[in-house]
Amino acid sequence: MRFLRRQVLTVYAVLALAYLFLPIGVVVAFSFNNPRGRFNFTWEGFTWKNWTNPFGYPGVSGALKVSIEIALVSSFAATVLGTLIALALVRYRFRGSATTNLLIFIPMTTPEVVMGASLLTLFVNWRIAQGFGTILIAHILFNISYVVVTVRARLVGFDRHLEEAAMDLGANELVTFFRVTLPLIMPGILAAGLLAFALSIDDFVITYFNAGATVTFPLFVWGAARVATPPQINVIGTAIFVIAVTGMLANILFQQIRSKRGVVAV
């Protein structure tokens, strides 16, 4: 009976994972489709041509370039700003820390339409033309909270004795920070940066409200979907998926090897 129940749970978990991957299978399969019309919704036949010509639909490469630029800049800026906040929150007691925590938490619980709309209202009021700059402002904004939460989780489990040891051995505060603290919290900072990059490159709603005439990759997909769904969309979607998953797999394997060697996994 107990054995059976174990199997029931495993079967359920496998089914749930299959459900998660069903649409991804469709995306990958249809990147090899050879649609006759403008829409890529029914299977017409296998072809390599979408993969040999991934930017063969007008506007795709430009949109992708904008998305990558915004993701790089916004994830970097948000990681710096968010890490500083996390350091202040974990390392110091100060007046206003409760308010700070609240102000970090609220943006994550604000529906995206509302956040996008409020920024739109701001830019209209200040007569700021919408475009690349306003998208960047918005992406840095929604990423900060996620960076703070991620880095803070790392800092909370930090052994302060390591810093004290460095200072006892004559290192000053700055040297201690750059030689001890920063390397130890680096995995957390990198994880936060990657999360921010992923959130930025995938964002549609907030960008949609604040893009002006600038087109990011999700905006391109949205615009294209009204008149056509070129299989190149699937090719790029699959490529981003494969790159991201390969990177994360490598990270997991690396950690496994490290922990086997007995290096403290921080």
Added chain:
Amino acid sequence: MLHRRKGAIPYALLAPGMGWLLLFFVVPMWYLAKMSLSSGLFPTFSFSWAWGNFHDAITAYQVQFIRSGEYAAIATAIALAVSYPLAYWIAFRGGRWKNLFLLLVIAPFFVTYLIRTLAWETILSDNGIIVHALQDVHILGSNGRLLATSAAVIAGITYNFLPFMVLPLYVSLEQVDQRLIEAAEDLYASRARAFARVTLPLSLPGVFAGVLLTFIPAAGDFINAQLLGTPRQYMIGNIIQSEFLAVRDYPTAAALSFVLMAAILVIVLAFARILGTERLTVSA
């Protein structure tokens, strides 16, 4: 670490990031609030304490508000039912492959949101296998369809926000001390009872966080209704979006935004009270 000038340092660390949040989150909310009480036509709106905007917005779009709540609640419930056993399985049976299984859960979400949703459009389409299978077993009539129905929109929402449910559930289940479950079983609790009295209560913070993180974006979503539904399935997000970007009736759209936020807040607080986890909202 830093001992001197302790008073000023935290504020110096906070200043750039919190400045950004104040300037581009708090200030815009203030403008949005002012806009919700303004009147006039695009592009010249003037602040006039127009409380009527709220009344008009609610009466005009009551249907979409209720629909958003329903869709989001159903999607959240299904997501919980799918995710809890999965998170439980990874946490307790994953062994040293836990991280790999977690990766499998997150991986699908590295395909752009819109592309994922378009894939559901393919899966649920009239020529797709699911529709044909349901027609064969007569759950759907021979002309029955899935696309452009509430079911399709709810299915899309459920799928798209699933990691927000799985991850917090996993985190709280992973922290459950196995010895507590063993102790319950040593004291002659059946497995079901040990689960109901030990594991489940200890995982409630994860349930709360997961429900919160799923329900909020689900209630504000408009992409699924747009791509998988028709105007008859439109949610309040669709209305806010079109009022802002197509109709350009900013005051109505701003009022709708605040009603949505207030409604979500009320539902979240009520839910917190039911679960008895008010304390946890702070740490969530």
